[in-house]
Amino acid sequence: MIPAAFSYVRAGSVEEALDELSRHGGAARLLAGGHSLLPAMKLRRAEPGVLIDIGRLRELSYVRADGDRIAVGALTSHRTLERDPVVAEQVPLLAAAARRIGDQQVRNRGTIGGSLAHADPAADLAGAVLALDGVLVARGPSGVREIPAREFFTGRCRNALAAAELLTEIRLPAAPGRSYAFEKFSRRALDWAVVGVAAQERPGGGVAVALIGMGPTPVRATAVEEALAAGTPAAEAARLAAQGCEPPDNAVASASYRAHLAEVLVTRAMAAL
Amino acid sequence: MIGSAVPRKEDAALLTGRGTFVDDIHRPGLLHMVYVHSTEAHALISGIDAEEARSLPGVLGVWTARDFAGLPPRPSVPGLERGYLAGDKVHYVGEPVAVVVAADRYTAADAARAVRVAYEPLPVMATVADALAPDAVPIFAPLPGNLALEQQVTPDDVTADLEAAPNRLRARLVNQRCAGTPIEPYGVLADWAGAGPTVWATVQAPHRVRAEIAERFGLARHLVRVIAPDVGGAFGVKSSFMPELFLAPELSRRLGRPVKYVETRGEHMVHTYHGRDQVQDVEVGFDAEGRVLALDVTITVNVGGVPDPVGIGLATLTSYMLGGCYRIPKIAARFRSVVTNTTPTASYRGAGRPEASFLIERVVDLVARELGKDPADVRKVNLIQPDEMPYQTPFEGIVYDEADYPAALDLLLGELDYAGLRAEQARRLADPAAPLLGVGLSTFVEMGGFGPTPLFEQFGYLGGWESANVRLQPDGSVIVLVGTAPHGQGHQTALAQIAADQLNVPFEAISVLYGDTAVVQEGTGTMGSRGMPVAGNAVRQAAAEVAAKARTIAAHMLEADADDVVPIGDGFQVNGAPEATVTLAAVAERAFKPHLLPEGTVLGLENTAYFEPKNLSYPSGAHGCVVEIDRDTGRVSILRYVCVDDCGTVINPLTARGQIHGGVAQGIAQALYEKVTFDGDGRPLAASLEDYMVPGPLDLPPYETHHIETKSSFNPLGAKGLGEAGATAAPQAVVNAVVDALAHLGVRDVEMPCTPERVWKVMHDAS
Amino acid sequence: MRVEITVNGQPHSREIEPRLLLVHFLRDTLSLTGTHIGCDTSSCGACTVLLDGVAIKSCTVLAAQADGCAVTTIEGLAGEDGLSPVQEGFRQCHGLQCGFCTPGMVMAATALLAERPDPTEQEIRNGLKGNMCRCTGYQMIVESVQWAAANGGAR
Numbered sequence A: 001m002i003p004a005a006f007s008y009v010r011a012g013s014v015e016e017a018l019d020e021l022s023r024h025g026g027a028a029r030l031l032a033g034g035h036s037l038l039p040a041m042k043l044r045r046a047e048p049g050v051l052i053d054i055g056r057l058r059e060l061s062y063v064r065a066d067g068d069r070i071a072v073g074a075l076t077s078h079r080t081l082e083r084d085p086v087v088a089e090q091v092p093l094l095a096a097a098a099r100r101i102g103d104q105q106v107r108n109r110g111t112i113g114g115s116l117a118h119a120d121p122a123a124d125l126a127g128a129v130l131a132l133d134g135v136l137v138a139r140g141p142s143g144v145r146e147i148p149a150r151e152f153f154t155g156r157c158r159n160a161l162a163a164a165e166l167l168t169e170i171r172l173p174a175a176p177g178r179s180y181a182f183e184k185f186s187r188r189a190l191d192w193a194v195v196g197v198a199a200q201e202r203p204g205g206g207v208a209v210a211l212i213g214m215g216p217t218p219v220r221a222t223a224v225e226e227a228l229a230a231g232t233p234a235a236e237a238a239r240l241a242a243q244g245c246e247p248p249d250n251a252v253a254s255a256s257y258r259a260h261l262a263e264v265l266v267t268r269a270m271a272a273l
Numbered sequence B: 001m002i003g004s005a006v007p008r009k010e011d012a013a014l015l016t017g018r019g020t021f022v023d024d025i026h027r028p029g030l031l032h033m034v035y036v037h038s039t040e041a042h043a044l045i046s047g048i049d050a051e052e053a054r055s056l057p058g059v060l061g062v063w064t065a066r067d068f069a070g071l072p073p074r075p076s077v078p079g080l081e082r083g084y085l086a087g088d089k090v091h092y093v094g095e096p097v098a099v100v101v102a103a104d105r106y107t108a109a110d111a112a113r114a115v116r117v118a119y120e121p122l123p124v125m126a127t128v129a130d131a132l133a134p135d136a137v138p139i140f141a142p143l144p145g146n147l148a149l150e151q152q153v154t155p156d157d158v159t160a161d162l163e164a165a166p167n168r169l170r171a172r173l174v175n176q177r178c179a180g181t182p183i184e185p186y187g188v189l190a191d192w193a194g195a196g197p198t199v200w201a202t203v204q205a206p207h208r209v210r211a212e213i214a215e216r217f218g219l220a221r222h223l224v225r226v227i228a229p230d231v232g233g234a235f236g237v238k239s240s241f242m243p244e245l246f247l248a249p250e251l252s253r254r255l256g257r258p259v260k261y262v263e264t265r266g267e268h269m270v271h272t273y274h275g276r277d278q279v280q281d282v283e284v285g286f287d288a289e290g291r292v293l294a295l296d297v298t299i300t301v302n303v304g305g306v307p308d309p310v311g312i313g314l315a316t317l318t319s320y321m322l323g324g325c326y327r328i329p330k331i332a333a334r335f336r337s338v339v340t341n342t343t344p345t346a347s348y349r350g351a352g353r354p355e356a357s358f359l360i361e362r363v364v365d366l367v368a369r370e371l372g373k374d375p376a377d378v379r380k381v382n383l384i385q386p387d388e389m390p391y392q393t394p395f396e397g398i399v400y401d402e403a404d405y406p407a408a409l410d411l412l413l414g415e416l417d418y419a420g421l422r423a424e425q426a427r428r429l430a431d432p433a434a435p436l437l438g439v440g441l442s443t444f445v446e447m448g449g450f451g452p453t454p455l456f457e458q459f460g461y462l463g464g465w466e467s468a469n470v471r472l473q474p475d476g477s478v479i480v481l482v483g484t485a486p487h488g489q490g491h492q493t494a495l496a497q498i499a500a501d502q503l504n505v506p507f508e509a510i511s512v513l514y515g516d517t518a519v520v521q522e523g524t525g526t527m528g529s530r531g532m533p534v535a536g537n538a539v540r541q542a543a544a545e546v547a548a549k550a551r552t553i554a555a556h557m558l559e560a561d562a563d564d565v566v567p568i569g570d571g572f573q574v575n576g577a578p579e580a581t582v583t584l585a586a587v588a589e590r591a592f593k594p595h596l597l598p599e600g601t602v603l604g605l606e607n608t609a610y611f612e613p614k615n616l617s618y619p620s621g622a623h624g625c626v627v628e629i630d631r632d633t634g635r636v637s638i639l640r641y642v643c644v645d646d647c648g649t650v651i652n653p654l655t656a657r658g659q660i661h662g663g664v665a666q667g668i669a670q671a672l673y674e675k676v677t678f679d680g681d682g683r684p685l686a687a688s689l690e691d692y693m694v695p696g697p698l699d700l701p702p703y704e705t706h707h708i709e710t711k712s713s714f715n716p717l718g719a720k721g722l723g724e725a726g727a728t729a730a731p732q733a734v735v736n737a738v739v740d741a742l743a744h745l746g747v748r749d750v751e752m753p754c755t756p757e758r759v760w761k762v763m764h765d766a767s
Numbered sequence C: 001m002r003v004e005i006t007v008n009g010q011p012h013s014r015e016i017e018p019r020l021l022l023v024h025f026l027r028d029t030l031s032l033t034g035t036h037i038g039c040d041t042s043s044c045g046a047c048t049v050l051l052d053g054v055a056i057k058s059c060t061v062l063a064a065q066a067d068g069c070a071v072t073t074i075e076g077l078a079g080e081d082g083l084s085p086v087q088e089g090f091r092q093c094h095g096l097q098c099g100f101c102t103p104g105m106v107m108a109a110t111a112l113l114a115e116r117p118d119p120t121e122q123e124i125r126n127g128l129k130g131n132m133c134r135c136t137g138y139q140m141i142v143e144s145v146q147w148a149a150a151n152g153g154a155r
């Protein structure tokens, strides 16, 4: 219930946050919405020596249409994603995923950057960003780089950011008017996904399908996508949902049930498109 | 006032943040106590290193079992005396090993983490099967086979009856382990300031707690004050004698400062006792109509790592209720309580009776299925009829009070539109795209109104009565002191309604107080659905005495004969003389004026009554559940949940509805969501609200409630109790519906909780 | 570190440890014990308060993060004219039993009605899904919120 002691710095700007990160090395963690980090600290699963609070960086909280791309600031809250008109029009899949996160209290605090950086394999937004072929923008001591979502998740709660890097923006190809689906299966309504599916009709035709809860990271259901592209009927393609996945086998659900759920949810997502 | 749906007196404070829960109480110099819990399920403690913890600024000390060797053991099973902390050995994950006190909660938490305990692992008996295996290691030396208790409840042998029955079937039913999970965890604040401690605690029976504390410390009871302030739900799990009830006072005594302990949720899930956890092996004999002729039951209870004196015997209550609301001539029952390396089990809402109701209701459905009959029809041929009441069950002393079981079932079937549902079910079966539909029935009876004394003594209580003191203030307002210790049931309201009727005073003019042993006369407490049937009658009786005396004084004031004086609006009147009136306030004031009262009148207007019920009461009813099952995922959704309850006299329909809803919610939770699980090493897998599936608002359905009011003749109010009925009725209503939906696949049983994965597996394996 | 937090309209300036949770700041530092703690995994919602007008779980926010912000707790809901509509709804419809989940439930319901003055039953259940109640089975809570919606809303 009570986190271990730490020292606290509130960053006034991205530069300041980056300076602090470099200064403290591995001892420091960024604090955004705090809704993954603080629960872990309260159970003492994380005991950072320094917290760098970036929660007040207004400069990182925005949704902007930028030509055929939508730019979402890393500190944009789940709440904003649910309600923002640009998101609703241009990348509605993101809003659909945000709406399914936890509860109103969690969505009021949690941020898209925090969710992606935390890299929980069942994170709803991770599925959406992956299906949208998003690109994550990181800033570090040596400048800015772009990381495609497909390369960002490197393991269970691990990401491709370097120690002194900060996620600043998520860039998503606009998909106005194109169909999408977000299917989430959880034990209780409040819970994280056991398995979830984000599907997005792509600009050039074809469908992108991402799975959450099906392995150590969120993944693209490549076999399904390829089968669909080859003209395989959706129901048949859905049978390939779990191909190449190593779903966890634990108290939440067995691996075989997850594999089955992936198929069911992909089928439903295809029907909803 | 009885029968009126008045909003509750308790609410104003609770709604404005002015409730007083244990953790809300502050005392000057307050210290915080935290446990170090065992991380091993079965191990020898080879060393405890508390150096670092002791050295943290703000830490007052770290204590281990040997520091409390001088205290007599906690209330225990004879021969298996329990101390306060684990000594040489730990028996389950979560058992307290050491205790830390610090000046604030943050330091206390740091210190507890800094205590290092070295363990030498022993073989873990994580399940009953492990504990009963031929090569099992005894968890306690005096229990070589890990059997804490083995009891033949009835002398009957029904083998011959079973053999003679035209049909027989066997089943193994599992009533899984659940955690009570009140939203307020357990808490204690002890302040030993003078000759003895004042203890604020989240308990259900403060007088009993006072007696136990006084006994441990060798104190006279008047020196110990126990206060149960606002308690944030209990459901039975706050009736066990947790070590903190004794450690906090002892440490307060040693340190000369008040000491508070409030468990975290994580601690609650492993430290506070769990409930249920029975495996039931059943054999039933029945005729072609489905009439149950004989029942043979062997119950195996997992009582966990340190047997609790209540937990060890709860299957007695299960045995008594095995017949349900059916006329079953022969029942044989036996049980065994097995120790394992898991958290101990004891009372949880219904404590032993829901397990019985589940068993017999599942059995009746199995019989129907076996005969190809409708479960409603099989119930009808077995139900005890109203003219057979009071009904002597095959168990001595277990006599059901007045009820109309068939009427409850008929009302339920009508409300459900049972025939319509069956037609819809058939339609959906034919349509592979439609979710499966299932209907489950539960005609149930349970024990309420705990008492009477000879029964309650067996659980360690002074008596099974309840007490009430009703006291008119000189202005005609009323204070009622009652011996119960409610935690959400609304006694301030319902008991005031009862007193209002007897005294003919407005509901608003009555305050009901409880929970403080320094204020309230000897009391028993709140458990076993005893509020209205026992405490309600105590209030009624005390108030009636006071009313009678008020009338005598009024008669004196009106210079009339008491028999000619009648109560009116706010006082009394001489019959037939509308101008000859006196207000109750005037009478009340007069009661304190010796010179104006008839010679020999005892001053004041008050009475204390101890109401001893003649017997237990038997709330009953019929619940029905309609479920839909997603053929793809196995998810069960409840479309309708319909309750018909007979709790006898309904004091307040609003709070009665609340009690039913809450009980049903917990029953549905057991049926669909909750289970405390351990891995093979005895490590808990559901030790938080993230992993233990307490359902939220979207996970539970609306409930439709209906009443049949058959007054009990066992007490003057005619009330039967209601607190546990929902939890007793609901699990099997849901499971019967789930099995019903899958019956066409040949499915006979689905173990609780019927999670999507489990249901999917059952469907998958069956097809 | 020093924080300045306005609680129920009243500014408070306190020296605190950075790790102090907002819920403990309210309960232990300011003695506003109406906000409760029911879990350690941000699951139960008993600790719900409004932070700059939106519902949050105060067990999952550092007091340091609330520096300079305005907090409304259950103690700040009732006005001079008595209980707020949500509080009154809970009283009228028996939306509470033990009352332990109640402050969090009332705050979450207040936030919900501020955004959706006329919610459907499903929207109410969805809006309260971060709040657990072990006593009521939720239906009478839903009815309480419906009563409030019809009688003044979020005020």
Ligand SMILES: Cc1cc2nc3c(=O)[nH]c(=O)nc-3n(C[C@H](O)[C@H](O)[C@H](O)COP(=O)(O)OP(=O)(O)OC[C@H]3O[C@@H](n4cnc5c(N)ncnc54)[C@H](O)[C@@H]3O)c2cc1C
Pocket: A029, A030, A031, A032, A033, A034, A035, A036, A037, A038, A039, A074, A075, A100, A101, A102, A103, A106, A109, A110, A111, A112, A113, A114, A115, A116, A117, A118, A122, A123, A124, A125, A161, A165, A166, A167, A168, A190, A191, A192, A193, C041, C042, C043, C060
């Ligand atoms: C009760 C509850 C239920 C939840 N249910 C769900 C759910 O159903 N689905 C779901 O997807 N999520 C759920 N969540 C998680 C929620 O979405 C979190 O908000 C999110 O995972 C983390 O975002 P945050 O802003 O709170 O990050 P924080 O907790 O502040 O940070 C998380 C991690 O990311 C790092 N980080 C944060 N921001 C940045 C950045 N800009 N650059 C680099 N690193 C950064 C932090 O250092 C930390 O390691 C739930 C959380 C709770 C408490």
Ligand code: FES
Pocket: C036, C037, C038, C039, C040, C041, C042, C043, C044, C045, C046, C047, C048, C057, C058, C059, C060
């Ligand atoms: S105490 Fe904050 S969510 Fe449970």
Ligand code: FES
Pocket: B183, B232, B233, B488, C095, C096, C097, C098, C099, C100, C101, C102, C132, C133, C134, C135, C136
């Ligand atoms: S009223 Fe007791 S937990 Fe909700």
